[in-house]
Amino acid sequence: MTIYDELKARGLIAQVTDEEEIKELINNGKATFYIGFDCTADSLTAGHFMALTLMKRLQMAGNRPIALIGGGTTMIGDPSGRSDMRKMLTKEDIAHNAECFKRQMERFIEFGDGRALMLNNAEWLLNLNYVELLREVGACFRVNNMLRAECYKQRMEKGLSFLEFNYMIMQSYDFYYMFQHYGCNMQFGGDDQWSNMLGGTELIRRKLDKDAYAMTITLLTDSQGKKMGKTAGNAVWLDPNKTSPFDFYQYWRNVGDADVLKCIRMLTFLSLEQIDEMDHWQGEQLNQAKAILAYELTKMVHGEEEAEKAQQTAQGLFSGAADQENMPSTVLDASLVKDGSVGLLAAMVAAGLCGSNREARQLVQQGGVLVDGEKVSDPKMALSEEALRAGVVIKKGKKVYHKVML
Numbered sequence: 001m002t003i004y005d006e007l008k009a010r011g012l013i014a015q016v017t018d019e020e021e022i023k024e025l026i027n028n029g030k031a032t033f034y035i036g037f038d039c040t041a042d043s044l045t046a047g048h049f050m051a052l053t054l055m056k057r058l059q060m061a062g063n064r065p066i067a068l069i070g071g072g073t074t075m076i077g078d079p080s081g082r083s084d085m086r087k088m089l090t091k092e093d094i095a096h097n098a099e100c101f102k103r104q105m106e107r108f109i110e111f112g113d114g115r116a117l118m119l120n121n122a123e124w125l126l127n128l129n130y131v132e133l134l135r136e137v138g139a140c141f142r143v144n145n146m147l148r149a150e151c152y153k154q155r156m157e158k159g160l161s162f163l164e165f166n167y168m169i170m171q172s173y174d175f176y177y178m179f180q181h182y183g184c185n186m187q188f189g190g191d192d193q194w195s196n197m198l199g200g201t202e203l204i205r206r207k208l209d210k211d212a213y214a215m216t217i218t219l220l221t222d223s224q225g226k227k228m229g230k231t232a233g234n235a236v237w238l239d240p241n242k243t244s245p246f247d248f249y250q251y252w253r254n255v256g257d258a259d260v261l262k263c264i265r266m267l268t269f270l271s272l273e274q275i276d277e278m279d280h281w282q283g284e285q286l287n288q289a290k291a292i293l294a295y296e297l298t299k300m301v302h303g304e305e306e307a308e309k310a311q312q313t314a315q316g317l318f319s320g321a322a323d324q325e326n327m328p329s330t331v332l333d334a335s336l337v338k339d340g341s342v343g344l345l346a347a348m349v350a351a352g353l354c355g356s357n358r359e360a361r362q363l364v365q366q367g368g369v370l371v372d373g374e375k376v377s378d379p380k381m382a383l384s385e386e387a388l389r390a391g392v393v394i395k396k397g398k399k400v401y402h403k404v405m406l
Helices: 003-009 019-027 046-060 091-105 130-140 143-148 167-182 191-208 245-253 260-267 272-277 284-302 304-319 344-350 357-365 385-390
Strands: 013-016 032-038 064-070 117-120 186-190 213-217 329-331 341-343 369-371 382-384 392-396 400-405
Touching (some): 013 191, 032 046, 032 167, 046 064, 091 117, 117 167, 130 167, 130 191, 245 284, 260 272, 284 304, 341 344, 341 385, 344 369, 382 385, 385 392
Parallel strands (some): 329 400
Antiparallel strands (some): 369 392
């Protein structure tokens, strides 16, 4: 099976500009392709998984990836998939975030001589002269065509800033620049990036009279059509300090029955033959499939040792023999201690189990909280200093465990 056929069989391909040419390039290891990552946070998220695993698959097939860090485009902010303008970051914040991205990408992609490249578009975008840029590429973009693009259409009702309106031009210029300086002939991205990617191929055609290609990958959504990679409104991060390996494991262990095989097919490197054998799995076998998914992805992001620990902890919790050593935990600030104890609600908020005292109170009143295995119904409950020094396990709902201590 060719790499293109495998991507198709895994359900990864959404849109392509020229299927036959793209097949020829990637099947023969002739693609130098890029995927862009804007530095809007200090960690990549589970939502970046599709892009990272795609880069790895294509590199294994002999193609050359370029991981483009958006040090320049992050100064503008991509309006795609947004109902409001992104928060403006400082140059220092963006530079810090870019360094964090690099360290995480190295787990997936092999960089070095003749291998993958890591570039930062700040190197060329931040030095552009605005009038010169307008004269060089401005005539290649038609405003009426840009306004029909999906990434802009969805913002027109609430208002699209001129700042964001420039994003498509910046992303297109990236492709144009790397085509000339690095031989980059393909761009890959999420399905919501299609308009921006076409802008790049068209700019290359109009300015250089050359062909470049684009392919979008399917967005990772659940059976309700919602983007995956968030839990309780928060992103699932690849940084273990923001989402512990155990919580990361548990996120994938708890995906819906209707989503687990799709996730295994799209995100893991298990063979398609092995995955096809799971297609008829039902009931308890689906739980086994979820454990496979969680283990494989945790191993990719955090390493085999952390994946083993997370798996053992999860199995222990499920059987009632909790492994507290590897359970997510929070050391509470001593300032929370009042009269020799810490209020349960305050402890839950400090541990990140709830976003506010009000949310925590509601959860307790609804019977969704256990403390050391005992259901709690009184929101005024306090955890003694003595108990906290030994460690108190709070269970939220059916599947979230967290140890708090002093």
